[in-house]
Amino acid sequence: MLIDSLFVLGGLVLLVLGGELLLRGAVGLARLLGLSPLLIGLTVVACATSMPELVVTVAAGLEGRPIIGVGNVIGSNIANILLIVGAAALIQVMHPPPGLARRDGAVMTGATLVMIALAFAGTLFWPHGLIFLLLLGAYIVRGYVVESRQGKTGPDGEAAEALEAAPDSWLPAIGLIIGGAIGLVVGSELLIDGAVAIAQAFGISDAVIGLTLVAFGTSLPELATAVVAALRKHADVAIGNIIGSNIFNVLGILGVLALVSPFEFTAELLVFDIWVMLGATLLLMAVLASGRSIGRMTALAFLAIYGIFIYVQFDPAAVAFADVALSAH
Template sequence: MLLLDIVLVVGGLVLLVAGGEALVRGASTLAAKVGVSPLVIGLVVVSAATSAPELAVTVGAVLSGEPELALGNVIGSNIANILLILGLSALVLPLLIKRQIVRFDLPVMVGMSVLLVVVSLDGEIGLLDGVLLLAGLVAHAVMSIIVGRREVVDASAPVDSMPLNSRPVPLWLAALLVVAGIGLLVGGAQLLVTGAVSIATGLGVSSLIVGLTVVAVGTSLPELATSIIAVRRGERDMAVGNIVGSNIFNIGMVLGVPAIIFGQGIPVPPAAIALDLPLMLAAAIALLPIAFTGFIIARWEGGMFVALYVAYTAYLILAATQHRALEGFTDVMLWFVLPLIAITLIVVTAFEVGVHRGRRLAAREKAGGASNAPPAE
């Protein structure tokens, strides 16, 4: 069976790459044709599509009586989206972040994460909690579309001249590429998760760890494929919007809809309240200073995110196996690595804020000098 599982994993990866390519090209063309920016397509359409595997896994896990797997899938996917996928995408090419994401979408993602933590404190995500989460998602989607269409209308260049870094395709073919891309992404994710879970189970790894790591990464691979392909095709707005939007969809739809459908609610394990949910919120908050300083995620910041995700995964494995190295690993992370990262972020943020403040003052002085200059003879 091991050989079959490996074939499923490889086949799933192939489908994910093909689906990401088709989805990005089709969505980019639709964005130009219907007058919606690629950023909004990434935030709404692509994010909903790439969150489909998480929704399927969560509903199936709840029906199968595996709430830890369901919740771990969403929490782990959101952590992986920020630390692993954004990190790897930034390593490929530094990610530019538009002001709409910084001023609206990132705060919404952090707010949704806070809401999820709050509604989970009683140990259950009930019907009312699901309604609140879904309402937040709907409000964000509506506002994103309104703001995105306003930006396109206000742009000086016509919509049809938006650069896509690829040969334009007919509208019907673009729609077909989006549908085909979604199908390939969902199918590829299912194949990969099936093979990976079987391998992990054969190695004796618990279902909770599988949900937080293997299943979470597997269902996040559509976002990874879509984001990296979008970056390589020059659609960096779509790459960042896809990740931010996917995290919002994961909280609002992937947890909200099952909580509404299954009236008894989704139980939240104490371990998730103590560690995984706060870490998911911390990952979302950690993105704010990087985005607010320079509107770019540099390669070194992407490398730091990837390193943090590797450390988090290592901690989960060591904790699950009660390895002797767990205590030393925890001490190093708690007293050395995390404080060093915090100091680095504070210093970089202060430096960037100072640079931008200096540039603004210089621009004002230059403008004032130009206005006070005597008229030419």
């Protein structure tokens, strides 16, 4: 058990470090190739910061455990909204930019609804994955066109910090990309192996491990970014990063997973967890649509809901109730 725990811890550390190295190297390479700061922010940074989730999900699918990956996506989206937005808003009150709910928030909600509809339709194959990826591409292109028309020429928040820390020559950029990729691959292997061993020892399902331990671990980069942004009095930019990450998780990560390994949502996920994800998404949308700031009381509510969600995953009474529901299902 100790060795398995060390595998999980080492995997998490490598995922965080690998993701950071890959981010800096990819941004540096994109800048050397002549991409604009705006395009780098909308594409390279958005994709690179979700690499831990993507690598872990694809690795789980290739190892024949795609439900860990599916649980990772659902759990990461729940954590992004309830845990990360809650933590950032607890440090500093958030003032979401106008139009965020109507534009990006609507896409996030739409992607979530499409995922739920397909979850009840049966197995997801490569055509579903291709559709998801095409929708993601359309979203990125649309975002670039809109930002360009509005006269925005540079990134903000996380993208701006990534540009500042990026190397300005070819060799260091390529070296960081290679090092980051190695860290992500090795870290994902350690995390999955350790998490599966712990799950089997305690009789925990793959879905719960993906929803909790793996999802929290792969969300650490976003959590660290949001907390740092809040401490620097830039908490507002964190919410945009969270919404973009959730869109990429559903359309990008599930899309790639469907391409490499057909999967279907287990009854365990369909009975409870997928609805918590939808509820968290609609809750955030309601807060954004109200036009009000996200204050500390709302932050505490978000964190409390997340705490209850994690508790329910391991509470014996809740597990017994879920077993009855699954039997009925």
